[in-house]
Amino acid sequence: MTPITEVDGHRLALSNLDKVLYPATGFTKGEVLHYYATVADVLLPHLRDRSVSFLRYPDGPDGQVFFAKNVPPGTPDWVTTAEVPRSEGPSRMVLVQDLASLMWAANLVTEFHTHQWVVQDPDRADRLVFDLDPGPPATVVDCCEVALWLRERLTEDGIGAYAKTSGSKGLHLVAALQPTASSEQVTDYAKQLAVTAERTMPGLVVHRMTRSLRPGKVFVDWSQNAARKTTATPYTLRARQEPTVSAPVTWEEVEECRSPGQLTFLAPDIAPRVQDHGDLLAPLFDHRSAGRLP
Incomplete structure (x- = not known):
């Protein structure tokens, strides 16, 4: 029954x-x-x-x-x-x-x-996202290095970024934007940053999806900013062998990550983290601190 x-x-x-x-x-x-x-x-x-x-x-x-x-x-x-x-x-x-x-x-x-937009204004993006996807033998540890570079670069442009695990092998960076730019404009900006990251760290970063380019490198996927694309929502469970979660993490955790297990979170881990930290992505809802594309 x-x-x-x-x-x-x-x-x-x-x-x-x-x-x-x-x-x-x-x-x-x-x-x-x-x-x-x-x-x-x-x-x-x-x-x-x-x-x-x-x-x-x-x-x-x-x-x-x-x-x-x-x-x-x-x-x-x-x-x-x-x-x-x-x-x-x-x-x-x-x-x-x-x-x-x-x-x-x-x-x-x-x-x-x-999506990176709300239904009331589908023509304007209010989120910027990067999906950092490691090509083995690269791991989330390598994603953390790239994330720290991207965070610094975004900060220079007045955009505050926050991190969460993908719940799979990688890391997501998310930032709040004032909804003044189209998804296309945000995608172009994200691609420029991904290209610059590859030029700066050619041994570590690739900005193209081509599988043959990705072993041992972090694919900085900028394309999820396209209006039609979606990204795993914070706190969602993932369809893996274990109940892994796309879990918000602190920048200190990103800086100190030395092994993939440090940034693997399962469903039972999340309630204690929320009790300790609240929602680490709560600043995304503070419209006063939302960035604007340069």
Whole structure:
């Protein structure tokens, strides 16, 4: 029998709570839902007003893994949706605006991926993002070195950057922008910085996606600033063998990282971190400190 839970006045049928979704640790679907309920206060601001792409893995990372951008069939009418521009024409996507919607979406078993703009102003980006992806044998330790260079370079342009793990092998840098530039302009700026990083650190950085160029280097992916692209949302679980999280980290942790394990965070690690630090990405919501493209 599927248990029915009430969240903020909405009835939710939560299914298969004992199903193991993370084979390496035995982490179950029930634990996934508990995790999202626990981090809702820090996660929801990063989801609010941003159309969500779901990377679903209902049978765990070894089962079928697929992207769902349109509103899923059977979505309750109380879940907020919005029409958003897409290259193939306008489309309706889900907005996760509250705890009930978060728990409904988490029950689908999904990674959360969001755009760098809000639905009220899809023509203007209010986030800048770099995805630092290490090509083996490079690791997140190498990403940290690149992140520190990018942080300094962004600071010179009056843009404050913050770091989070990707929840996979790499690191994400995120900055708040005053929404005065288009996604195209932000993409151009990010590409210029990635090219400069490669010129400055040619043995460590590559700005092109070409696979043959990437072994032993950090790919500085600037392209996720494109209007159509999404990036893993802070605090989302990832579809890996273990319940890894895209976790905000301090710059001190980035500076002191000497082994990949230092920047690997699993679901049970996050609540204590939030208790100690709050949301390390909270400054992204302070519009007074948002940067402006030079």
